[in-house]
Amino acid sequence: MPAESVPAARGPGRPRSSRTRTAILAAAVDLVTEGGLAALSMSSIAARAGVSRVTLYKWWSSPGAIVLDGLLDRSHSSIEHDPSASARDAIAAQMQALITLFTDDGPTAAAIRAVTARAESDAQLARDLREHWHRPRREVAADILRRGIRSGEVRPEIDVEATIDLLFAPIYHRLLVDHAPLGPELVDQLLALFNGFAEPAPRLTST
Amino acid sequence: MPAESVPAARGPGRPRSSRTRTAILAAAVDLVTEGGLAALSMSSIAARAGVSRVTLYKWWSSPGAIVLDGLLDRSHSSIEHDPSASARDAIAAQMQALITLFTDDGPTAAAIRAVTARAESDAQLARDLREHWHRPRREVAADILRRGIRSGEVRPEIDVEATIDLLFAPIYHRLLVDHAPLGPELVDQLLALFNGFAEPAPRLTST
Amino acid sequence: MPAESVPAARGPGRPRSSRTRTAILAAAVDLVTEGGLAALSMSSIAARAGVSRVTLYKWWSSPGAIVLDGLLDRSHSSIEHDPSASARDAIAAQMQALITLFTDDGPTAAAIRAVTARAESDAQLARDLREHWHRPRREVAADILRRGIRSGEVRPEIDVEATIDLLFAPIYHRLLVDHAPLGPELVDQLLALFNGFAEPAPRLTST
Amino acid sequence: MPAESVPAARGPGRPRSSRTRTAILAAAVDLVTEGGLAALSMSSIAARAGVSRVTLYKWWSSPGAIVLDGLLDRSHSSIEHDPSASARDAIAAQMQALITLFTDDGPTAAAIRAVTARAESDAQLARDLREHWHRPRREVAADILRRGIRSGEVRPEIDVEATIDLLFAPIYHRLLVDHAPLGPELVDQLLALFNGFAEPAPRLTST
DNA sequence: AAATAAGCGAGACGGTACGTCCTGTCTTAGC
DNA sequence: GCTAAGACAGGACGTACCGTCTCGCTTATTT
Structure with missing residues (x-):
């Protein structure tokens, strides 16, 4: 249930309201920020978004899936990094960005906590969380590390x-x-x- | 809502049945092992334990609290360690024990997952989980590290x-x-x- | 789902609230009087009676069953008759009583109409309507006719x-x-x- | 919402598909035959007829109206009678025809039951049922009785x-x-x- | 041939009801 | 005083149908 950016091929039938989708994601994230998972239900999201519960079920299978979508919508760009930086600086920047996200952006922190909690009893949500949140971020980190290995900044024997x-x-x-x-x-x-x-000295011998 | 070992001051009236307490904890852990958080409710625990729902509410405030109690009952002894071992071995043993617990003991793994998830929206449960599960284990690890620092095995500038x-x-x-x-x-x-x-020999020989 | 007058054997547990039952039956009959079957749903009855929907499902299986119960509660005594009257007068009195019920007692008329309509698609309700409304009334009429046959007031060859x-x-x-x-x-x-x-003349020859 | 036989003034625009109308009426009668009123909804009729729900709403206001239309389409000719028969035979023939219709033609019986039930909460449908089903049939019976009165076969003081x-x-x-x-x-x-x-011979001979 | 207009299927959507489940509380009886 | 049994209100669940509302395509008549 990831965020779709493609506006669909536009066949017959009433087109999907983008206002509705936005309102739903915002309502879900707001609710989870204010009251955590306990405040989150299909009913409460629908009420807050001013939308029918059926519309929610049409597009998402659970409250967790909605929050995950809202989460991905609001923070998809945070995984970019500067290719000219050193491996150490690049990794540090990634870690720092994650911490900043969790400490400065209350909704994001609440959403991650809620989705992780809900994933315990929702295999599909667990999969989506892994695929659309963790995997891209881990791949960026892995890229940085592998580039560091190639450039000698990172010891090659580490397990990435x-x-x-x-x-x-x-x-x-x-x-x-x-x-x-x-x-x-x-x-x-x-x-x-x-x-x-890798330490400065040995770096010369490698490559 | 931690496990009480004190048998209560024994006033008038029917004493609390220990058979009942055992059955409840077992039922909660069984249920969470089989179906995760989703299978866990005051009703389902009461039904499985053959006990009235009111009895549950009398002693615990939520399903999560029961599972935590069950969890603490079944694994409180796993944090001991051998004082004669090296710091590295002692830490490795603690890590190994935790992994073994999670991989070999399904109920414990399921319970930890469930309680952590529920703690997201239950501040009291979060506190109990920290105090009765994480804190004792972290203290053991901290002891090992501090002893290592004193004996020179561990670098003193680390943040424990x-x-x-x-x-x-x-x-x-x-x-x-x-x-x-x-x-x-x-x-x-x-x-x-x-x-x-702290390593006496140069690190280059490791690999 | 007929009206029970027995107050149950009184075992353990909270006893059923009689206020609740009364309020539910009244709400159902009121609703059907005001808006017919269309106004009748488990939800609307529960709301009107100030009662939880679950309580309704606990004791009745459908809105029609509740209305039937309310109907039987309010008019069970109307089928009595005077044993000293002539067969013709007794039958006429029964017919008159039914018409009066339907014309003067709006709720009863509305309830009978609604239950008959709902019985079209609810076999259990149809059975209950036959057994608890029509059968007792038909038996009274049959008694009158059979007594009339024995007394010579009614021609014996009629199909009752x-x-x-x-x-x-x-x-x-x-x-x-x-x-x-x-x-x-x-x-x-x-x-x-x-x-x-039977005509007055032949009546003498019979008996 | 009676059956229209006039093919409409034929203005511009796509003419109404007769295939569609037929399929809808058949679907409604089929559904009501199989499952009674409960199986009847605008959605189920549309699905069974392979037609859009909007098309149904364009021409009918409710499932009951569709079934009534289907009912009238399939049995409009059953009220004819032989003018040369005696009043008694003609009335008997009408009664017999109605019973035969209800016992031998499942769809018609189901449709009458369903429409009568639905008419309880649909004033327009009740009016259409009276006007297009009951009134023509009652008029035929009234004609027979009035003709019988004129010919001396029927006692003139009866209330028709x-x-x-x-x-x-x-x-x-x-x-x-x-x-x-x-x-x-x-x-x-x-x-x-x-x-x-009116009976020429004394009634006593009947038995 | 183009313009016009209605018929019609596909699909989105808010709303209401369904029947079920769990929660937390309360009331009774029995041990 | 602990416990079981049970009644109850409240609220969420996921589904079904309702009636309305876009859309876009099709099929006809009219200009």
Whole structure:
């Protein structure tokens, strides 16, 4: 149930109202921001958006799917990165961007928390979350790391997937469990513990 | 809503049935193992345990609280460690134990997933989960690290909290998001990326 | 789904609220009086009675069943008759009573119309209507006729069932189709066309 | 909403498809035969007829109106009678024809039952049913009775409307309430109880 | 041949009702 | 005083039909 940008081939029949779609996504994100998952139901979204419940069921299968769509709509561009930066700076920028998103953009943080929670009992939603949120972001990070390996900035023997988990999972973990504050200093704290970047000296010998 | 071990002051009236408590916790864990959060409700637990719904409300405030109680009952002993081991071995053992718990003990994995999900919209449950599950385990890890610092095995400039997140969050993240398999090899993959252990010999010999 | 007068054996559990039952039956009859079948739904009855829809489903299976119950509650006594009257007078009284019920008691007329209409597509309701409304009334009429036969007032060769249809069906037909006014004069008009009563002369020869 | 036989003034624009009308009426009657009123909806008729719902709304206002149209289309000719027969035979023939229609022609019986039921909450449909089904049939019966009065076969003091109800209402009543079988023997049973025919010989000889 | 107009299918949409399930509370009886 | 049984209001679920509203295509008549 990802966000579709194609406006459909335009056959017969009344065309889908774009105002409706927008209102629904906004209502879902607003509700989840204010009251979390508990405030989220097909009924409450429909009421808030001024829309019929049937219209919701027509296009989405669950409240979680709507929130995920709203989430993807509002933050799809955050995964870009500067190709000229060093691997370390690029990874740090990604981590920083994620933390900023979670701390400065309340709706996004609430939406991620809610969708992750709902995914526990909704396999389709779990799949969509993985495919449309985590996978693109992990691929960007993986690209950065692989480019760093090729350029000698990153040690070639690292496990890329484990590295991404090592650096990014703590951010999600703090967002979900809230056992410690989530702030910008976390980036440096984590990177200081990571030994995947090659030291200046050995870098000359590689390549 | 943590597990109470004190048998209550024993006033007048019919004493609380321990058989009932056991049956309720077992029913909750069974249900969550079979069907996740979706299968879990006060009604379904009461039906499975052969108990009145009112009894549940008398002692717990939500299905999540019951599952958490069941979870704590069945795995409270898993956080012990051998004081004679090296810091690295002790940390690795903790990580390994957690992974084993999640991969070999279906009920525990299901319960953690469910309680974490429910905690998104239940502040009290979130607090109990942090206090009774995460905090004791983090304290054990913190002890190991601090002892390592004192003995010179662990670099003293590390941030202990960030270190615990770095090493354990990936395990929870894989359990929840399921983007990559959760297996015993993850321990070595993660530790290989961690530079917090002071190494007598030059790192170049590792590989 | 007939009206139960037995107050149930009184076991454990909260006893059924009699106020609720009364309010539901009244609401159903009121609604059908004001707007006919179209105004009648489980939802509208529940709203009018200030009661949860679930409570309705607990005790009745359809709006029609509720109206029938209300109907039986309000007019169960109308089928009595004076055993000392002549057969002709007793039958006339029954016919008159039915017409009066339909013309003077709007709710009853509306309820009978609605239940008969709904019975077209609800076999259980049709059965209940036959058993609890029509059958008792037909039995009273049959008793009168059979007593008349024994006393010589009624010709013995008549078909009792056909006679009851002949005399009473026109009343229901006018109520339902409304092709001609339903008034007290109909009783004499119909009886004037009926030849089932024995003439005064032959009466002496019988017995 | 009666059947129009005039092919319309033929203005500009695409003419109405007669195939469509036929398919719709057939679909409505089929549905009502199979499942009664409950199976009848604008949606189900449209689906069965392979037609758009909008087309239905263009020409009819309700499912009941469609069924009535279908009913009138299929049985308009059944009210003719032989002018040379006696009044008694002619009335008996009308009664017999109605019973035969209801017992041998399932679709017609189902349609009458459904339309009568729906008419309870649809004043326009009730009017159309009276005007286009009952009134023509009652007029034929009234003609027979009035001709009988003129010829001396029928007693002049009878109330014609009441007589028609007396003889025909039982047939509709049995069709709707189904409290007793509807069969050809009913005609003689009813006529034997009717004293409206002037009899030359003394009634005692009948038996 | 083009313009005009109605018939008609496809599809979106708000609204209402359906019957079911779970929640949290309350009321009774029994242990 | 713990517990089971049960009644109840409230609210969400997912589905069905309602009636209305665009659309775009088709089929005819009129200019």
